[in-house]
Amino acid sequence: MIELTINNRKVSVPEGTTILDAAKKLGITIPTLCYFPNQKTKANCRVCVVEVDGYRTLQTACSTPVAPGMVVKTNSPKALEARKVNIELILANHDARCLECSRNLNCELQKVANQAGITDNPFESVLVMQDIDDSSPSIVRNPNKCIKCGRCIEVCRDVQGLNIIDDAGRSADMGVVPTFGKFLNDSNCVACGQCAVVCPVAAITEKDEIGVVWEALSDPSKRVVVQTAPAVRVALGEEFGMAPGTPVTGKMAASLRALGFDDIFDTNFTADLTIMEEGTEFLTRVKNALTGGKATLPMITSCSPGWINFVEINYPELLDHLSTCKSPHQMLGALIKTYYAKKINVKPEDMFVVSVMPCTAKKYEAKRPELSVDGIHPDVDAVLTTRELARMIKQAGIDFVNLPDEDFDNPLGLSTGAADIFGVTGGVMEAALRTVYEIVTGRELPFDGLHVKPIVGLEGIKEATIKIENPVADYAFLDGVEVKVAVASSTKNAKVLMDQIAAGTSPYHFIEIMGCLGGCITGGGQPRSADPDVRIKRLGGMYSVDEAKVLRKSHDNPYVKSIYEEYLGAPNGHLSHELLHTHYNKRGKA
């Protein structure tokens, strides 16, 4: 342990601790801007400077390790003045129109500027306005807001393994730009939005669709239907000051109703449906493979559009491995505009479907021409991220935290616990196994609490083996077979499993891949968080929602059963194929 003094108070911390963390232990918060939990030290904003006895220069608290006997002053006049000047210098090169900015009141630069007591900036603006890159349907880059902290570069390069954006140029011309091509849409960006989650300011954001949604809501000729993805319910509360991982399903449904949506449905419903479709598809492939037919294995899940972008761009020759299932919200959009439209006697073109998603890539996905019920009208008309929904709730003046719980509407609002865990890495696989194992053996999946332990958790790549014994007669060919499954999250980890497939060495039958590390709970549309444990807390939230349900297996969802009886026929049947399945495009690299 190392003892030092901060603001006249003694503190002992382990060797290697930074001044920033040591101060935190004393309850002293030093303002930071480029620092981000779980990222490498950048030390480029120079906002966290403190005075350390014996040093001519000020030291950055985020990067300086403590030393025995060190004497630190975090609030000396010299440190305060320097901090203020550095923030003023940033502001002098920033398009600081906060009132017209999506980050207003939720911005790290604004926060530190306020803490530093900046009232008027003595430095003249040197901002040279540059074009905004809104070429991508998912992500908008606004260089006029960028403070060059480098967080986005690191997440794209080190977490996603992509390096789509990087710093370029020197001095005043230094900027963060796509490494390939001028616009994001010309690059190999997968639209995952991880860069937008870590950006401290409004320099990288989701493409805002709040406007079109308000417009639809105020159009009396439109029946506006909303659906919410599993992961939204354990994160939305954070935008209103609630602890990460707190399930807010009831408040979310209530707030959507208060916003004026006509039907409040749950993407979870089609998550259950996905299990029926994907499970059937998997069993068909396995049967073909084991009975001498042709089948492409491993089969890979297809519900994460960032992952689909990644595979279309980087492994166009391996697209046959993908399940042909549309992602759950696209399935639901298709059912809303066909099955449900007919049921309530509204013309599909008068329906407006809004998906609330933890994901920015869903915005791109919804614009794919092939994801349309009739080739003209898209399955889904607008996609809001969790953050955008929170902004709408705030705009409407809804007191979210104190809303009484309400339910989803039926029939497309009921789901099992299997659907909830679609929101975490390993969850889709577990949900599929809960159903497939039972179809094959007639028995419940033999895991404590139905959780497939080896694939639960935040590791980037996980695997499990399930041995089939005493199957029912239809699946006798599976007797004694060890089904090998793998789970990967983040495109960087996906690459590892894909390279195995490309090399012909993949030992797996079934693979779940999600484009973002940890799964949808940390998708690119989720609330930004400075909590280093935010992933694990949201993960806990997802499993708790699952466990709180009576029905925990997709095939037990009564409305799923009835929609097959009433409308779709059998899983993977003709109508299913038309409405619930899709094909992929060999895009290749830019």
Add this chain to the structure above:
Amino acid sequence: MKTKNEIIKTLVTKRCGVIKPDSIEEFIGAGGYQAVVKAFSMQPEQIIGEVKASNLKGRGGAGFPTGIKMDAVLKAEGSPKYIICNADEGEPGNFKDKYLMENDPHQLLEGMIICAYAVGASHGYIYIRGEYGDSMTALEKAIADAKANGWLGANIKGSGFSFDVMVHSGAGSYVCGEEFALIESLEGKPGRPRNKPPYPTTAGFRDKPTMISNVETFSNIGIIVNGGGEAFKAIGTETSAGTRLISLSGNVKNPGVYEVPFGVTLADIVYGLGEGAPDGQKIKMVQLGGASGPIIPPELLDIRLDYKDLADEGISIGSGAVIVIDERFGMMEILERIMKFFCRESCGKCTPCREGNRQILNILNKFIACKASEEDIKNLTSICNVMCLTSFCGLGQAAPTAVLTTLKYFGGEYTGRLAAKS
């Protein structure tokens, strides 16, 4: 007035202009490579002990004690270890490293071999400023000859010690002279400084222990090994040992590279060696070290060349440039040129340097246009101070030195240009 011969002391430059630089035979004939032979008969700790005793400080600008640096590399865990010679010499007004490389290239190699042996390094690089084509040619020839004669390569002169050196052409930006930016550049990445600690001595090139030193620093090592640390320490002053190579330029009659012992005065250099301003002009100011150095009035030229004496006045001579400016030049225009240089050369990584240089330039332009206010003096001072105090690397920390020192010594030039109050 002292005569030139009384001011000059040739130690590091003793062979310059005397031997043919491209002749290894003449170098050896003039005592070259003997220090290597002597070093091989010593223990590494002994050699480092002599360097420590010599009180040699790095000649690249920061003046860090070379013996302590070598000790850190010797004791650092990890292999291989590397030796890097910083020959980027990108600071305007400096040209003494070029002079040494082109006039006595083997002396540099000799120093690098000894240091490599002492710290246990097996590979060396000389990172030479891109514009220095002749220096590169000279060193490549010297390396080839040294190899052919067994002074470089495997098992040097039967000692069992092996060491190789390669020349690397610089990427052309000033910040690449900063040790970590240089290392990044050598690794093929954009030249941007790294966070410290760790220092290069523990995690430098390819994250391995690395001794990175200036051309002139290495060129002193053979002299220390031959004559011993104590003898070296006796040259110069109590607080500064040895000699310095001075790059004298600007408005002087005799510009050029001069070697002087510590202890001579700046006036000795400017008037004694440079013979003052030409054409009967009066000296207005002298900038020390280069673009990032202090600008002082002629009245301060009586200061001795000595780390402590200069530090007492709050200034330093950096890597040894002395730039003389006579009264035909306007201070503001000179400052403008300096700040434009830093605006161009900042790598853009950290806030104070990326944003501060151009703010300084903007404010200077107000003074040039005689439109400045008292407030501008205050803002200028505050940016300069914050850049010194908080910039990520030495470039941003030193960039405002010229402005800060002129605010101190030539305050009238600023107040004289305030906008007339109406």
